[in-house]
Amino acid sequence: MKGLHWFIARHYLGGGRGRGLLSLITWIALGGVTVGVTALVVVTAVMTGMQEDLKSKILESSAHVLVLQHGATLHLNDWQRVADSVLTVDNVTAAAPFVLSQVAVVITRNGQRYSQPARLYGINIDTVAAPATDMERRILDGVLDLESTQSGLNPLLLGSGIANRMGLFAGDTVIIVAFENLRSNFGSLVPALRQFEVTGTFSTGMYDYDTENVYTTLPAAQELLGLVEEDLVSGIGVRTTDPELATDVGADITSALGFPYVVESWEVSNRSLFSALKLEKLAMGLILFLIVLVAAFNIVSTLVMVVADRTREIGILKAMGMTQGGILRVFVLQGAWIGITGTVVGTALGVLLGWLLGTYELIPIPPDVYFVDHLPVSMRVGDILKIVTASVIVSFAATIYPAVQASRLQPVDAIRHD
Numbered sequence: 001m002k003g004l005h006w007f008i009a010r011h012y013l014g015g016g017r018g019r020g021l022l023s024l025i026t027w028i029a030l031g032g033v034t035v036g037v038t039a040l041v042v043v044t045a046v047m048t049g050m051q052e053d054l055k056s057k058i059l060e061s062s063a064h065v066l067v068l069q070h071g072a073t074l075h076l077n078d079w080q081r082v083a084d085s086v087l088t089v090d091n092v093t094a095a096a097p098f099v100l101s102q103v104a105v106v107i108t109r110n111g112q113r114y115s116q117p118a119r120l121y122g123i124n125i126d127t128v129a130a131p132a133t134d135m136e137r138r139i140l141d142g143v144l145d146l147e148s149t150q151s152g153l154n155p156l157l158l159g160s161g162i163a164n165r166m167g168l169f170a171g172d173t174v175i176i177v178a179f180e181n182l183r184s185n186f187g188s189l190v191p192a193l194r195q196f197e198v199t200g201t202f203s204t205g206m207y208d209y210d211t212e213n214v215y216t217t218l219p220a221a222q223e224l225l226g227l228v229e230e231d232l233v234s235g236i237g238v239r240t241t242d243p244e245l246a247t248d249v250g251a252d253i254t255s256a257l258g259f260p261y262v263v264e265s266w267e268v269s270n271r272s273l274f275s276a277l278k279l280e281k282l283a284m285g286l287i288l289f290l291i292v293l294v295a296a297f298n299i300v301s302t303l304v305m306v307v308a309d310r311t312r313e314i315g316i317l318k319a320m321g322m323t324q325g326g327i328l329r330v331f332v333l334q335g336a337w338i339g340i341t342g343t344v345v346g347t348a349l350g351v352l353l354g355w356l357l358g359t360y361e362l363i364p365i366p367p368d369v370y371f372v373d374h375l376p377v378s379m380r381v382g383d384i385l386k387i388v389t390a391s392v393i394v395s396f397a398a399t400i401y402p403a404v405q406a407s408r409l410q411p412v413d414a415i416r417h418d
Helices: 002-014 020-061 079-087 134-140 160-166 207-212 218-225 243-257 271-309 311-319 324-360 381-407 411-415
Strands: 065-069 092-109 112-123 154-159 173-185 188-202 213-217 235-240 261-265
Touching: 002 324, 020 134, 020 271, 020 324, 020 381, 065 243, 079 092, 079 235, 079 243, 092 160, 092 218, 112 134, 112 160, 112 173, 112 207, 112 218, 154 160, 154 207, 154 218, 160 188, 160 207, 173 218, 188 218, 207 213, 213 218, 235 243, 243 261, 271 324, 271 381, 324 381
Parallel strands: 112 213, 154 188
Antiparallel strands: 065 235, 065 261, 092 112, 092 173, 092 235, 154 213, 173 188
């Protein structure tokens, strides 16, 4: 009997001889589900890829947790003791001091001076201590050069964006102007100036980082900012066993250090950015899910037309002994075939399209607007399963009304139907 139900459902889906319009409507409903699922898979993968790509780029140059200190100077003293205390906290793998300051990179060309604002990072290149960021690890591993220069000037690593903009290469000399270290000179305030030698460039793929970040050694940054005498730093960068644990580890560090220290995780620092991305992902998903809902209405209209067109045949089947449940099963199978087939094909097309977009970077985007230079794609099994489940449920729900209406037809009235 089960085979009979599917045989009749398949016959009704095809429309039969002289019923080409009905068959076309069936394929339109199938196409609607396919397009909706494909769009959902691709857009969800793109939004997930955007989140993961931004996360990886942020964590490449940022510590998982920052330890700062309250105070008018915005500096942290006795940093070695603080770092030792942080290292005793569970899930902490590294704690390294850093200096951070807004500076200007100045060059002289043809008698003219040109400047570019930048964020100067002073990092500890002590090979004994574990690095707090991937950028520091690349420097310690020798991938990026921050060693002593032949000229005797302090070394400086430039982001590829600022280096290209100013036309700087390894071996060039620049002047770093620190506005944080102001000194009085005949009644006016003069910023500290130091010459640095460019030892190389780096590229993170993050537009803001590549056009604003520059790196030097911790002693060089301290000397520029006048922090050497008291051995002050801006804070402690902390690396955890898992970036997702940063907030919990930050709370443990706060409990261990107490006042006047402030602890901030990378999730808190970038909360507004990732909240906006999550909201955008949700909004796009809901909007595109409307395509699947429209396809579900197409399934309803298709089955209603089948019921109207096959009323007499339904009456004959019931007169021959097919139960109300059997008729119900026939039409549920029709809608299920449309929904499941459309979902499977749509998922396959979405995965294929997502793979092509991610592998060949087919769609470039402006990095100064979206932080990345191409459309990132990341397909998660969980996201795909949610889409497949929602599509199948909606498709099954769409079959209920027409299937119930067909099963309630009385044999005599159905056979007499014109």
